[in-house]
Amino acid sequence: MRAPERLRADARRNRELIIDTARAVFAEQGPGATTDEVAKRAGVGPGTLYRHFPDRDSLVIGVVADGLERMLALAVAARAEEPAAWDALSCFMRGCAGLRLDVLSWMARPQADRLAAVPGIRQARATLLDTLDAIVRDAHAEGTMRRDAGAVDVLGAVSLLIRGLPTLPPDLAQDLRERTLELLLTGLRNHPWAPPLGPPMTAEALAARLGGEDFSG
Amino acid sequence: MRAPERLRADARRNRELIIDTARAVFAEQGPGATTDEVAKRAGVGPGTLYRHFPDRDSLVIGVVADGLERMLALAVAARAEEPAAWDALSCFMRGCAGLRLDVLSWMARPQADRLAAVPGIRQARATLLDTLDAIVRDAHAEGTMRRDAGAVDVLGAVSLLIRGLPTLPPDLAQDLRERTLELLLTGLRNHPWAPPLGPPMTAEALAARLGGEDFSG
DNA sequence: CACGAAACGGAGAAAATCTCTCCGTATATC
DNA sequence: GATATACGGAGAGATTTTCTCCGTTTCGTG
Helix, strand or coil: CCCCCCCCHHHHHHHHHHHHHHHHHHHHHCCCCCHHHHHHHHCCCHHHHHHHCCCHHHHHHHHHHHHHHHHHHHHHHHHHHCCCHHHHHHHHHHHHHCCCCCCHHHHHHHHHHHHHHCHHHHHHHHHHHHHHHHHHHHHHHHCCECCCCCHHHHHHHHHHHCCCCCCCCHHHHHHHHHHHHHHHHHHHECCCCCCCCCCCCCHHHHHHHHCCCCCCC | CCCCCCCCHHHHHHHHHHHHHHHHHHHHHCCCCCHHHHHHHHCCCHHHHHHHCCCHHHHHHHHHHHHHHHHHHHHHHHHHHCCCHHHHHHHHHHHHHCCCCCCHHHHHHHHHHHHHHCHHHHHHHHHHHHHHHHHHHHHHHHCCECCCCCHHHHHHHHHHHCCCCCCCCHHHHHHHHHHHHHHHHHHHECCCCCCCCCCCCCHHHHHHHHCCCCCCC
């Protein structure tokens, strides 16, 4: 993690491989999965893993940061590619469900401070919220999304949905998650009889309420 | 766990206390929480805990079984007390969100077999599904709930919702969970424009698909 | 009230597990 | 072809946790 800035090609490849594998292993085995298991599944030695991530926490942080960046990329892409804000919203939410970030919030909690200190994370989170806020505002303007739900409602719902149902066979869990997401999208839609929800939970409302605390997807 | 069947008063009290504490501790600290921590927080010695639950797994199973029974009780009570099926449904779902079963499915997974073998659990699960099915059928008949969502959709959604957002301050996490639940309830409502969801996920459909596997809330 | 049985508390043993290091070898880059 | 960079993997070391044991206390009953 020093000067060179420019990793050797195989090093960069391995780093990515390790993060991807770690995400999958954590999703499958839960927060107790070991670093050695991650290394084995990635097909690298423990030594390699530990050169990229000085300790276990760094690996967790790396996975969280990567996940957050993926969510952000998803949001940005959805906004850019979908002409209708509603489509961008549902596209983003569906995409998130595929990220397998299952237990990361549990693993991240003990390192919340360290996590928040990583500059990339703070910024990615802020940008993600801004992007979502923009999508949501557009959807409000479009008249497709109920006005009493805000960007944080979207993010909160997604955070709940991306978790797995580990006692279920994966394909069934997947179906159930997708169906639940569809129900949720219907609930987010702007229709006349939706019972009111109170003031929308926007990025601003969240900031006011948190005063600097953490939100890690 | 032998003959006496009739526990001494303090023993029964402690057993319940331990389960309740364990649920809270697991919800707060995640799956890694130790038995000693549970004992300490419950104000009993480790020895006491281990007389009630011969090993850690048994404790987890005990908590899961208890949680399932509470869900069942909730469903039965909701059905009995609410004249309208829709109200019973939302009452059940709201009640579940308060159970703090956060990480139990993660903890339970390694013991899925053992879990399924506990007679109380198999039966509670079956009864729960039946009860939900009845509520859902009534709600369909009532015209309040969309027909392409079934009892398993309800249970799946609840299973996703009861998880916490541990990196968030508890009260905010609570709000977010409640708001998401409301969105979901709106999505479950029977209204003309809801995009179709495919055939409803009923208890039967689940059984056909699982062929004996596990579903532990 | 007193007696027997059942349950409790807590110190600590024993084991199991995981993280992380070290160094000879292999591979990329120039 | 030379050099720096990265890799693999065996294993040490330390940390942690589970779970037991037994003297003490509490409950239930005659």
